[in-house]
Amino acid sequence: MADGVVERSRPRDRILETARDMFHKHGIKGVGVDAITEAAGTNKMTLYRHFESKDELIVECLRANALKAGSMWEAFEAEHPGDKLAQLHAWVRKAAAMLNTDGRGCDMANAAAELTEPDHPARRVIKELKEAQRERLVGLCRDAGIGQAELLADTLSLLFEGARVSVQTVGAEGPSTQFVRMAEGLIVSFRGTAAG
Amino acid sequence: MADGVVERSRPRDRILETARDMFHKHGIKGVGVDAITEAAGTNKMTLYRHFESKDELIVECLRANALKAGSMWEAFEAEHPGDKLAQLHAWVRKAAAMLNTDGRGCDMANAAAELTEPDHPARRVIKELKEAQRERLVGLCRDAGIGQAELLADTLSLLFEGARVSVQTVGAEGPSTQFVRMAEGLIVSFRGTAAG
């Protein structure tokens, strides 16, 4: 389990991977650097040789998350080459699948809830990554020929964000079960309106 | 002395009120009991005479929050007696107003993000209170004559939850600015469909 992560890769990679997993499961303030290095099969000194502080490690974890999540867009294009509308529906299915993977919400949203200091380095990274995420969804909606692409993208994204929170608070059997129906309904509704 | 904050009410009330405020602003794990009691103008022993642990204090704070938020439903009824549709629109306006009060999201959602232990006492309370919240919104939609009341209530509630998260991650100038437009659009759309 944890030993799967502790294969003989470079210590920095093991630390990053282990930290991502533990931050996701137990929250940022719920995990100490000692626990991370121990689970990664290394020690605190090695961590501080690769990351100048826990805060920097947090930032790197968020970036690594975003990088991994970003690959899904290429998967959509590979699955449905050129068919942007099909890719939008693939996004809906992928989002719905994420709701059932575990009871934890979006790592960035959770981090924002925990790191309340307004000038925490993670905050600007979160904002930056979330905005990039939005741009991609807006682009997909626009390329799919939706008229009010921004509004649809924002609505879908708020719905998804809300669904992840809902899973975390009332569980996967709550309102989030209706996510696909809501999202699909919105798409047909926006397709009905005139496109530019 | 600044008796403004530390008015001469009973210590238990001062602790509860102060804790609510500090948990909201700085997160639960970001605030220690020492800081709470000091800000409340009392001391740690008094806190532990009234609450058996920090966890119990957390639970009481969440319940107090819910009690305070629950009063808004009576305000809607007082504002628009009998007119359930007007009350639903009042809910939308109230929700939108909440988005601009501060950059912090829902206390229950934030608590759920921080308290990751599956059997933490706060988790069942959060679930209970969120389900009660949902029941109220479903009831309002149903009484307003909406056909698919549950679906509209769940959609509105996911949208709102997502908007609060969005404010916390990208700020109040992000997708959450469109919340009212989205919500109002949904209501007219659901009113258009036949009931029953």
Next chain:
DNA sequence: GCTGGAAGTTACAGACCGGTAACACCCTAG
């Protein structure tokens, strides 16, 4: 005035936190 309970004070326990210093080790490149 007396008394009893609530509240305040001080000190402490035991654990954990992020972060650093000093030093021993191992392994690979030259």
Next chain:
DNA sequence: CTAGGGTGTTACCGGTCTGTAACTTCCAGC
């Protein structure tokens, strides 16, 4: 073989955390 950089080990720093013990002070009701 040797030099050196990455790594591991141990110990430590100062601070914070939740929670408790023992004692004093205050104040309201009698």
